[in-house]
Every structure is written in C-alpha cells, then in structure tokens.
Amino acid sequence: MLRTPRRTPLFERHVAAGAKMVDFAGWEMPVQYGGPPAVRQEHIAVREACGIFDVSHMGEIETSGPQALELLQRLLSNDVAKVPLAGKGGGAQYSVLCREDGGVLDDLFTYRLDVDRYLTVTNAANHARDLEWFRAHAEAFPEAQVTDRIEDWAMLAVQGPLALEMVQAISDSPLPARMTAEPRRLGGDEVLVCGTGYTGEEGVELLCPPDRAEALWDAIVRRGAVPAGLGARDTLRLEVCFHLYGNDLSVDRGPIEAGLGWCCKEETGFIGSQAVAAARAGRSVSGGPAERLVAFAIDGPGIARQGNRVIGGGEVTSGTLSPCLQTGIGLAYVPVEHAATGTRLQIDVRGKMRPAVVKDKPLYRKGS
Amino acid sequence: MAQASYPDDLLYHPEHDWARIDAGDAEQATMGITWYAQDALGEVVFFDPPPVGTMLTKDASYAEVESVKAVSDVIAPLSGEIVEVNDALVENPAMINEDPYGEGWLVKVRLSDPSESEALLDAATYKAGLGG
Numbered sequence: 001m002l003r004t005p006r007r008t009p010l011f012e013r014h015v016a017a018g019a020k021m022v023d024f025a026g027w028e029m030p031v032q033y034g035g036p037p038a039v040r041q042e043h044i045a046v047r048e049a050c051g052i053f054d055v056s057h058m059g060e061i062e063t064s065g066p067q068a069l070e071l072l073q074r075l076l077s078n079d080v081a082k083v084p085l086a087g088k089g090g091g092a093q094y095s096v097l098c099r100e101d102g103g104v105l106d107d108l109f110t111y112r113l114d115v116d117r118y119l120t121v122t123n124a125a126n127h128a129r130d131l132e133w134f135r136a137h138a139e140a141f142p143e144a145q146v147t148d149r150i151e152d153w154a155m156l157a158v159q160g161p162l163a164l165e166m167v168q169a170i171s172d173s174p175l176p177a178r179m180t181a182e183p184r185r186l187g188g189d190e191v192l193v194c195g196t197g198y199t200g201e202e203g204v205e206l207l208c209p210p211d212r213a214e215a216l217w218d219a220i221v222r223r224g225a226v227p228a229g230l231g232a233r234d235t236l237r238l239e240v241c242f243h244l245y246g247n248d249l250s251v252d253r254g255p256i257e258a259g260l261g262w263c264c265k266e267e268t269g270f271i272g273s274q275a276v277a278a279a280r281a282g283r284s285v286s287g288g289p290a291e292r293l294v295a296f297a298i299d300g301p302g303i304a305r306q307g308n309r310v311i312g313g314g315e316v317t318s319g320t321l322s323p324c325l326q327t328g329i330g331l332a333y334v335p336v337e338h339a340a341t342g343t344r345l346q347i348d349v350r351g352k353m354r355p356a357v358v359k360d361k362p363l364y365r366k367g368s
Numbered sequence: 369m370a371q372a373s374y375p376d377d378l379l380y381h382p383e384h385d386w387a388r389i390d391a392g393d394a395e396q397a398t399m400g401i402t403w404y405a406q407d408a409l410g411e412v413v414f415f416d417p418p419p420v421g422t423m424l425t426k427d428a429s430y431a432e433v434e435s436v437k438a439v440s441d442v443i444a445p446l447s448g449e450i451v452e453v454n455d456a457l458v459e460n461p462a463m464i465n466e467d468p469y470g471e472g473w474l475v476k477v478r479l480s481d482p483s484e485s486e487a488l489l490d491a492a493t494y495k496a497g498l499g500g
Contacts, residue, residue, distance in 0.1 A: 031437070035370055036411040036465040039436045231410070231437055301458075303414055303434050321413040321436050328414075350432070350439070352416075 008056035009154050009213040017227050025124035027057035030229040042232035043323040046199050050160035051228035052220050055205070056213065059127030060149035061134055064117045067143035072118055075137055076110060077255060077276070079265040083112045089182035090114075092196050095263050096255045097130060098272025102279060103251035104258065106130050107243055109196055111181040119149065119181075119192075119207075123245045137271070153192075154213035158220055159203035159236075166223040167193070167204055175204060187219045198233065200240030200362060238329060239322050239364035241295050247306055248293060248317045248331050254279045257333065258293045259361070292339035293317070295361045296347075298328030302354040304347045310334050311346040311353070324364050328354070373403050375469055379485055380494035381445035383427075384408075386469065387488065395482050397446055400473045401433065401464065404498055410435035412464040417453035417475065424448055424477055426484050431474065433464060442474065446484050452476040 005028040014021065019030035032038035045051045063072055072080040078095035085091075090112025097105040106126040111119045122130045127150060134146045158167055168175055171193070172185040181194040192207040208216050221227065234244070243249050243258060254272075255264050256279035266273040266280075282290050291314060298304060304319040310332050319330030338345065343358040378386040384405035390396040406412065414434040424430045429441035430450075453475050457463055464472040479485075489497070 032410065035407060036409075036435070037462070038410070040411055235436055301414065301416065303439075305439060321434070323436070 006057075008054055009210040010054045010056065010217055013214060013217055014054065014227070019227070019229060022230070024230060025057060027124055029057055030054065030227070032229040032231045033227050039229070039231035039235065040323045042226060042228035043235050045226035046160045046201055046228055046232060046236055047324060048161065050158065050162040050166055050203075050225045051199075051232065052217065052225040053157040053159070053228050053233055054155075054213075054217070055157050055233075056154040056210070057124040058155055059122035059124060059130070060153045060207070061120045061122060061127075061131055062113075062117065062147040062149045063120065063134070063144060064147070065144045066116060067141040068116050068118055068145075071134075071138055071141040071144040071146075072110065072120075073268045074141075074270060075134060076108065076120075077260075077264040077270050077272070079268050080110065080118070081268075083110065083118075085112060085115065086180045087176065087182045089176065089180065089192070092179045092181050092194055096249070096260055097133065098255065098270065098276065099251060100272055100275065102254035102256075102272045102275030104245075104249045104253065104255060105133060105251060107245055107249055107260070109194075111192070111194055113181075113192075121155070125246060152209065153207045154210045156206045156208070156213065156217060156220070157197055157199075157203065158206065158225055159197045159199040159201045160225075161202055162224070163201065163203035166220055166225055167206070169223060170219050186216060189216065191216065198242055199236040200242070200364065200366075201236075234318075235320050235323055238318055238320055238331070239324055240362040241331065243293075243331075244318060253291070253333065256280055257291050290336045291333040292336055293331055293333050294339050294343075294358045295363050296330055296332055296345060296356040297322075297325065297359050297363065298330075298347070299344075299355040299357055301328075302349050302352065303328040304330050304332075304349050304354060304356065308350070309348040310338075311348060312338060314338070316347060322364065328356075329363050334358075372407070373469070374491040374495050376491045378469065378491065379445065379488035380491065381427075381443060381488055382494070382497060383443035385443050385445045387445040387485065388469075389482075389485065395479050396451070396476065397448070397479055397485075398473050398476050399445060400468055401442060402494070403468055405440070406465045406468050406472075409433060409440050410437050412461040415457045415461045415464065415474070417455065417457065418450060420450050420453060422450045423480075424450065424475075426487075433461070444477075445488055446477065446479055447481055448477040448479040450475045451478050
C-alpha cells in the first residue's frame with residue numbers, strides 16, 4: 001500500500017538547509033545536508049564540535065499511574081525500579097522489549113518524569129507494534145495507563161564535545177546530568193532535557209512540543225551546531241557499536257546474542273526473561289547454534305554490508321566505512337567460538353572474500 | 369563539483385554512466401559515472417577497478433562504486449575490452465565526486481562494436497530524463 005511519508009515539524013528547515021530527504025520508516029527524513037562529502041563532514045563535526053539531529057520520527061509512549069512501574073517491569077528487560085527520581089525529573093534507562101521467546105521487539109530508552117510517570121522512546125518503525133504490545137499487556141494492570149505521545153513530542157539530539165556548552169547557553173539552569181532527564185526552559189520554552197545520545201559523544205536529547213521545535217533548532221544552530229542527517233547518525237553509532245533495530249536487533253535473535261545481557265535483569269520476571277536466562281546458559285532464540293554480535297574491522301580494502309555472509313557461519317548486520325578510522329567496520333553475528341577479540345574472519349562481500357578481525361567494542365574511542 | 373553538469377561532448381547511458389569516444393580513435397572510449405550518479409550516491413569511499421582485459425557488455429554491470437551509504441553497480445554504456453583502469457581512484461576515490469568527467473574517469477575501453485554508441489543519449493536528452 002502506498003502512503004505519503006510523514007514530515008517532522010522541522011521539514012522546512014531541512015529543505016532550506018539543502019538536505020537530501022529520504023523515506024525512513026514512513027517519515028521523510030534528512031539523510032545528509034548538501035552534496036557528497038556531507039556525511040563525513042557532519043560526522044566529523046559531531047566528533048570535533050557539535051551536530052544537531054532531528055529525530056522527531058522516534059515515538060514516545062507514556063506509562064503512568066500507581067501500577068506504571070509494575071507494568072514496565074513486566075515489559076522492559078531492565079530493572080525499572082532502579083530508575084531514580086532526580087530533581088524535577090528522573091533517571092534514564094536503556095532496555096529491550098522482548099517476546100516470550102526472547103526475540104527483541106525493540107530497544108528503548110525510558111525516562112522517569114515523575115513518581116508514577118515514565119516516558120519510553122521507541123524506534124519509528126516499531127512504534128505502532130510497541131504501543132499495541134504495551135496496551136495488550138496493560139490490561140492486566142488496571143492502575144496503569146498507556147498513552148501514545150508521538151504527536152506531542154518533537155525530538156532533537158545535540159551531540160559533540162561542544163554540545164553541552166551550546167545548550168547550556170540557552171538554558172535557565174544547569175543541565176541535568178548524564179543518564180537523567182529533567183525539564184528546563186530553553187530559550188523560554190519548556191523542554192525535557194535528556195542526558196543521552198546515540199553518537200558516543202557528550203550531548204543531550206531534547207523533547208519539546210512540535211510547534212516549538214523550529215525555534216529550538218534555530219537557537220542551537222545559531223550557536224554553531226551543524227545540522228547532521230541520518231547518514232552521519234548511522235556512521236557515528238556504528239563506530240561506537242550502538243545497536244540499530246532492524247539491522248543488529250530483530251525478533252529472530254535475543255538480547256544475549258546481541259551483547260545486551262547487561263540491560264536484562266531476569267529476576268524482575270519481564271516477558272522473555274526465561275528465554276533470556278536460557279540464552280545466558282548457551283541456548284539461542286532460534287534453537288540454532290549460539291551466536292554473538294561482534295564488532296569487526298576489515299583488514300585491507302572493502303566495505304562489508306548488511307546481509308554479507310561470514311564464512312564458517314554468521315552474517316553482517318551493519319557495515320560502513322568508518323570516517324574516523326578510515327577502514328571498513330561493522331557488526332556481525334558469528335558462532336560463539338568465533339567471537340573472541342582478535343579472531344580472523346572471512347566475509348563474502350558480493351563474491352569477494354574480505355579478511356576481517358574481531359575487535360573490542362567500541363571500535364572508536366576518543367583520542368584513539 | 370557542487371553544481372550539476374553534463375558536458376555536450378559525452379554520450380550518456382540512462383543508468384547514469386557516460387562514454388567519451390576518443391577524438392583520434394573511434395574504437396576507443398573513456399567511461400565514468402555522471403554528476404547525477406555521484407551526487408545520488410554520496411561521497412565515493414571505495415572503487416575496486418576490474419582488471420585490464422575484462423570484457424564489458426553494454427548495459428551490464430562491470431564494477432561497483434561505494435559510498436558510506438550504499439553500493440552502486442556501474443553499467444557499461446558500450447561493449448569492449450578494458451585497456452586501462454584509473455588506478456589513482458584506489459587511493460583517492462572521492463575524485464569521482466570532485467571531477468566525474470575528468471580525473472574521476474573509471475576505465476578506457478577498446479570498443480567491440482562502436483555502432484552501439486548510436487543507442488546512447490546526448491546531454492540534453494539525458495538531462496531531460498532526469499526530470500529537471
């Protein structure tokens with residue numbers, strides 16, 4: 001079925017800045033601003049100064065009420081009870097949403113807004129399915145309300161070594177600490193400032209009402225932040241080995257295989273916790289051989305891509321040329337016995353065998 | 369090259385490739401990708417040239433160019449045998465973006481059927497096909 005992609009409140013800003021727009025998960029999003037070297041230039045701007053991303057395509061689900069925590073403990077893999085209240089807001093926590101069989105439905109950040117209010121940010125492509133999943137399971141928790149907030153929030157990410165300084169300059173009070181989220185007045189508008197990001201750099205993610213997004217964008221761009229598109233967002237996250245749902249995460253594999261065991265607290269009894277516990281003990285979601293998601297670098301020329309086969313078992317789920325490392329990098333699921341750092345792999349890149357080496361995560365570290 | 373450009377002295381293939389028939393030798397041509405192709409692809413970060421001696425078939429892929437975002441097949445505008453490849457692109461593939469019709473050429477080809485060029489497009493027709 002054909003449908004017109006949705007536009008974020010910043011669509012006009014992107015077009016005016018010369019963005020190339022693409023359909024991404026049903027949204028018309030900027031992939032890069034301007035001609036060919038743009039992805040690399042935007043990437044470097046984020047590593048060395050500050051970039052600003054429109055991520056308003058991401059969805060939001062609010063869970064509230066006396067049983068909000070109980071419901072989220074059932075849904076999310078992490079221990080939501082550990083998310084503190086702080087100042088006028090609270091902590092931020094990463095988790096995955098699993099099916100009973102441990103397959104990953106989404107990976108999510110949840111922000112505590114108040115005693116009994118939490119905001120969970122979803123991936124654009126998964127929002128409708130997540131919302132349905134939340135609502136279906138909320139029926140067993142009459143004192144918990146699940147509300148779709150996708151229409152109520154625009155979202156900007158301001159990332160890079162100068163990001164905090166630039167956002168601080170328009171804020172009425174000190175910015176919340178990393179991994180917390182609190183409301184602040186930025187340029188006069190109330191914004192939820194979250195100490196999180198997807199680039200491996202310092203920075204914040206900002207949730208604001210859609211009709212205030214342009215003013216907020218303009219204020220930060222005026223301070224020198226470089227508009228950056230989905231192209232740079234992908235190369236930045238891959239250098240620091242953050243997962244991309246649809247590439248590195250899917251319902252066919254579980255969080256243990258994905259290297260996300262650290263955000264799974266089986267003792268909370270979340271949906272899928274038994275499968276996750278079994279995977280920790282060595283059994284995979286698919287019932288096939290146990291795999292692990294590894295980071296690799298190509299040894300020599302060539303760029304492996306999503307779907308390329310790893311000889312001896314496994315497949316590449318993300319691959320690109322790293323702008324900072326100047327070599328082909330990526331993430332791949334490989335059999336556990338090939339997952340140790342230093343293991344040499346052969347990747348079938350459209351018929352050409354490319355040697356690669358399993359590397360420690362992250363692939364890129366500041367100053368390396 | 370920031371501005372779109374489609375020189376009049378080239379022949380164009382609708383899959384966004386160009387051929388320049390040598391001025392002194394109607395059986396030899398230089399080939400590359402168009403401004404439109406490099407702009408759509410983004411910064412070229414990898415070009416793996418096929419070896420000299422490779423036979424090209426008109427309308428078939430003979431090489432790949434890669435940007436950070438994607439891999440793209442390069443389609444042969446004409447048939448023939450590769451007699452020279454642009455080795456400088458291995459070290460500096462972004463030349464394909466900077467100078468797609470000059471320093472960014474990909475291969476030189478000894479044509480097996482020079483009359484195939486009659487099926488290619490002139491600059492105005494190719495440009496019209498891009499929809500403005």
